[in-house]
Amino acid sequence: MRIPPRDVAAVVTAVLAPFLAALVLLPLRDSLTRTNLALLLVVVVVAVSALGNRWAGALAALSSVAWFDFFHTEPYESFHIRDRADVETAVLLLVVGLVVSQLAARARVLRSVAVTDAEHLERLYATFRLARSGSCSPEELVERVREDLVDLLELRDCRFSRAAEPDGGPLPRLEMDGALRAEGWIWDLDLQGWPDGEIELRAVARGRIAGRFLMTPTPGAVPAPLETRLVAGDLAGLVAFALQVPEGGASRDPAAPAITGHSMVDGG
Structure with missing residues (x-):
């Protein structure tokens, strides 16, 4: 079965958005703490989850951790983390990103279901009213x-x-x-x-x-x-x-x- 274009776009965004965000934050690497940088990447995860689905959100969380490690922990441009505090921040980024992504995706689904149910009810009522009117x-x-x-x-x-x-x-x-x-x-x-x-x-x-x-x-x-x-x-x-x-x-x-x-x- 063909994958919906929306899901394909969500997966691509989940991979690229954290990478681009990490690049944009490079000039702030020395002026912001690692924790604040990680929180900004969480915002990206939430955005991907809200626009895509829960799997895209989880992928965005993993991507955020990878690029946070690569660009914003020493040694830079390496997937190795030297400092214990940076390890803890990366782990927290992953955990928070996964949890928040699932919550954001769930909220989007509930909102979509509520809108869809209202549309279905309106459609049914309009057709029922038309049938009952005899017009x-x-x-x-x-x-x-x-x-x-x-x-x-x-x-x-x-x-x-x-x-x-x-x-x-x-x-x-x-x-x-x-x-x-x-x-x-x-x-x-x-x-x-x-x-x-x-x-x-x-x-x-x-x-x-x-x-x-x-x-x-x-x-x-x-x-x-x-x-x-x-x-x-x-x-x-x-x-x-x-x-x-x-x-x-x-x-x-x-x-x-x-x-x-x-x-x-x-x-x-």
């Missing part, structure tokens, strides 16, 4: 949810079909609980990424299938987190209720045309 037809609601799914899951394409079963046999299926099933097995999205080809997300109401969204992930895209996949399932459920599944069948009209991102008619 749009079921087809318009399907199109609204289709666009939401493309945005939420970073899809290359998405279409809706009322067919009872997809053509060509079973497809990998995104369940309402956020899990992905492929050929009867739970697909590990974190390790394997999205499977190739289309994935179905069923629109289910009262235990019956009103239709299915046939989704094509963007090649190389990182799968959305569980919370986002749960929102996708809830949106599909709203579509199912809007279509008012009858008591005796899998859909109101299994032969009805599908709705796609390119037109409102799809022969599939």
Whole structure:
């Protein structure tokens, strides 16, 4: 699975930022104590952790210790430390850097989760309000949810079909609980990424299938987190209720045309 560009940038920054900071601090080497120099490098570690991730923060802490040793302890421009006090400062820099990097990364994740949850709640409420108001037809609601799914899951394409079963046999299926099933097995999205080809997300109401969204992930895209996949399932459920599944069948009209991102008619 392709590594996200953000993570690649975080790793590169974790290696280079402490090196550049240590170089910038060279003119202050004789006027500042070793402890103060180490504290300034901790600031760099915090910045990397806040912008990147916890692994980048840990790498930045290690890089900071290495360049602190190389540029700011005697003998200079060597990874050997002669003075015991400098050894203690380097060890403290590593410990504090690691701890602070994890705290900063955790704070960034919590902040991101809070913002994402608020966005998900707003999206769900807007779609629910639209469905309840009756101001749009079921087809318009399907199109609204289709666009939401493309945005939420970073899809290359998405279409809706009322067919009872997809053509060509079973497809990998995104369940309402956020899990992905492929050929009867739970697909590990974190390790394997999205499977190739289309994935179905069923629109289910009262235990019956009103239709299915046939989704094509963007090649190389990182799968959305569980919370986002749960929102996708809830949106599909709203579509199912809007279509008012009858008591005796899998859909109101299994032969009805599908709705796609390119037109409102799809022969599939």
